[in-house]
Amino acid sequence: MIQRLSKGKRSLDRYLVLGLLCVFAFVWVTPLAIVALSSMKTPREQSQSGILALPENAAMILDNISSASELAGIGNGLLSSLIYAFVGSVTAVVAASSAAYSIAMLKIRFPFFWFLIIYSGTIFPFQMYLMPLFGLYQTVGLYDTRVGMLLFYSAIAVPFCIFVFRNYFIGLQGEVIEAASLDGASSFQTYLRIVLPMAKAPALFLFVTQFSWIWNDFLFGQVLAKSDDVRPVMTSLAMLSGTYGKGTIPQQMAGALTASIPTLILFFALQKHFMQGIILNTAGE
Amino acid sequence: MPDTNQVSTDPLRSEVPVTALGEASVDAPKRAQALLRKIEPYLYLLPALLLVGGLLLYSVAHTFAISFTDWDLITPPRFVGLQNYIDAIRDPTFTRSFSNTLIWTGGSLLLPVAGGLLLAVVLERIPGQRVLKTLIYLPAILSTTVVAAIWSYVYTNNGVLNETLRWVGLDALARPWLVFAPTNTLAMIVAASWRALGPSMVLFLVGLQTIPPELIEAAKIDGAGERLLFWRIKLPLLRPITAIVVIMSVIGSFMTFDLVWVMTQGGPGRSSETLAVTMYRQAFIMWRMGYAGAVAVILSTIVIAFSVFYLRATLKRSAL
Numbered sequence: 001m002i003q004r005l006s007k008g009k010r011s012l013d014r015y016l017v018l019g020l021l022c023v024f025a026f027v028w029v030t031p032l033a034i035v036a037l038s039s040m041k042t043p044r045e046q047s048q049s050g051i052l053a054l055p056e057n058a059a060m061i062l063d064n065i066s067s068a069s070e071l072a073g074i075g076n077g078l079l080s081s082l083i084y085a086f087v088g089s090v091t092a093v094v095a096a097s098s099a100a101y102s103i104a105m106l107k108i109r110f111p112f113f114w115f116l117i118i119y120s121g122t123i124f125p126f127q128m129y130l131m132p133l134f135g136l137y138q139t140v141g142l143y144d145t146r147v148g149m150l151l152f153y154s155a156i157a158v159p160f161c162i163f164v165f166r167n168y169f170i171g172l173q174g175e176v177i178e179a180a181s182l183d184g185a186s187s188f189q190t191y192l193r194i195v196l197p198m199a200k201a202p203a204l205f206l207f208v209t210q211f212s213w214i215w216n217d218f219l220f221g222q223v224l225a226k227s228d229d230v231r232p233v234m235t236s237l238a239m240l241s242g243t244y245g246k247g248t249i250p251q252q253m254a255g256a257l258t259a260s261i262p263t264l265i266l267f268f269a270l271q272k273h274f275m276q277g278i279i280l281n282t283a284g285e
Numbered sequence: 286m287p288d289t290n291q292v293s294t295d296p297l298r299s300e301v302p303v304t305a306l307g308e309a310s311v312d313a314p315k316r317a318q319a320l321l322r323k324i325e326p327y328l329y330l331l332p333a334l335l336l337v338g339g340l341l342l343y344s345v346a347h348t349f350a351i352s353f354t355d356w357d358l359i360t361p362p363r364f365v366g367l368q369n370y371i372d373a374i375r376d377p378t379f380t381r382s383f384s385n386t387l388i389w390t391g392g393s394l395l396l397p398v399a400g401g402l403l404l405a406v407v408l409e410r411i412p413g414q415r416v417l418k419t420l421i422y423l424p425a426i427l428s429t430t431v432v433a434a435i436w437s438y439v440y441t442n443n444g445v446l447n448e449t450l451r452w453v454g455l456d457a458l459a460r461p462w463l464v465f466a467p468t469n470t471l472a473m474i475v476a477a478s479w480r481a482l483g484p485s486m487v488l489f490l491v492g493l494q495t496i497p498p499e500l501i502e503a504a505k506i507d508g509a510g511e512r513l514l515f516w517r518i519k520l521p522l523l524r525p526i527t528a529i530v531v532i533m534s535v536i537g538s539f540m541t542f543d544l545v546w547v548m549t550q551g552g553p554g555r556s557s558e559t560l561a562v563t564m565y566r567q568a569f570i571m572w573r574m575g576y577a578g579a580v581a582v583i584l585s586t587i588v589i590a591f592s593v594f595y596l597r598a599t600l601k602r603s604a605l
Contacts, residue, residue: 017407021408022417028420092336095333102327106326121337127564128581128585129344131568131577132343216429218429218430218546241437242434256431
């Protein structure tokens, strides 16, 4: 009798917890709904109607996006960021996989030393990079150029990639060397035809994580670029937003929404990789 | 014997200089090939080394050097020894920036880390886990800049928060959230936590999955309640993952820049600056590169010290 009573109480507790969690999760994502709703309103409508009121004309979002684009170059920023995120992460994946191949599978002296040199790029706060890069870019003419941005984004993504590839390749070692020696392949052929195809999973995972890192970067766009053509999208968005932003709230929200679409698509397409990503990022295995 | 005779009389074979020449020309490519074979493995390292060394490591060394100089980018740098470090420590704005950074650290340990642990423990036994998990994780996909844009709207005078407070009749609580210290810093910590909670929750959920279910069952049979189960079994077994989440959160807090810069630019009156914001302002608004370098080095020393803990914790984990 007592047992049954406590069991009933426990399941009631469970429903209570579940209910609370649902309310919490609902409140948690409300800001996202507010972004979507406000981005479809006129500034006047936004200040006069309730925050959660439905917009009168949803097509207003297009006007807001285009005026936000005129104001801060969001459109150019989207294109630039797409180039940086795509080319930058591919370059980093290629450079890091070849370096990790050398470190894990070829005969070089002090492999761990070379690994540490490249991997050490993850340990420093970004504040250590800002001034010298700004100075260097000014001197060699890379400041405010797409090539300069691409070089930096590739470089910043390499250290984490090499960490993942090295771990992965060390696990593969025996298998690959056996397959290669049977073929009598050169080291480049082994890399191209055997190692890379085997490394598809970590390569895809790294591409996704580095793509979203580069896409989401604000700081280096702020320091290394200034014109509408070169500035990445987040840096452009920052010009609209915040206490010192120059956009209206619907423009800011439309900009925020547009700038988030690529990473949102990536997330839902490759949700598993994202979750794996944070685990790998932290657990380092 | 007859064979050798035949060979020596062969006019083509008997020409000694030809053979010598042939041997030499075979030898040189062989040596070049051997050299190439030795160098080749290093060529694979080259792109990564050039990118990381040329842009990142060079910058670290240079920032370190700049921190001992007085430099405005226009006139040549002048060596001033430790003066920038002394100036920083005596500067009340630096001290405030440092204490704001500590508030960020504490706040991030409380909200996303402790909150993430609590959520993970509660969510673990809930049927709708996957949907709830995805919803709570969702803000983590957005960039900090987007989060800053959204929360600027939440906190502005006629923004989401104040309007909601007025709507439920709590007019007295409505206020300008980003104007006065330390409210502005606390408000921004809440905004940052919106983004950081999901990932820490997921990590704790992963950690909980590694606890052998037999252990939990055994404890339950022994009559352990939920509370006892948490403090005596789950929390101790989660220690490796807790260490990682805590250290990452501390490192992240010390590097806080984007959110503060977009939301308040460290203001008003530099009241919400963090160390990273102070560094940026000194370097790119005030052009005091030496002072900015000193702030960057102080910041790095703290971050690297924690990173060493982090590496130890991860190495231990992968050793397990």
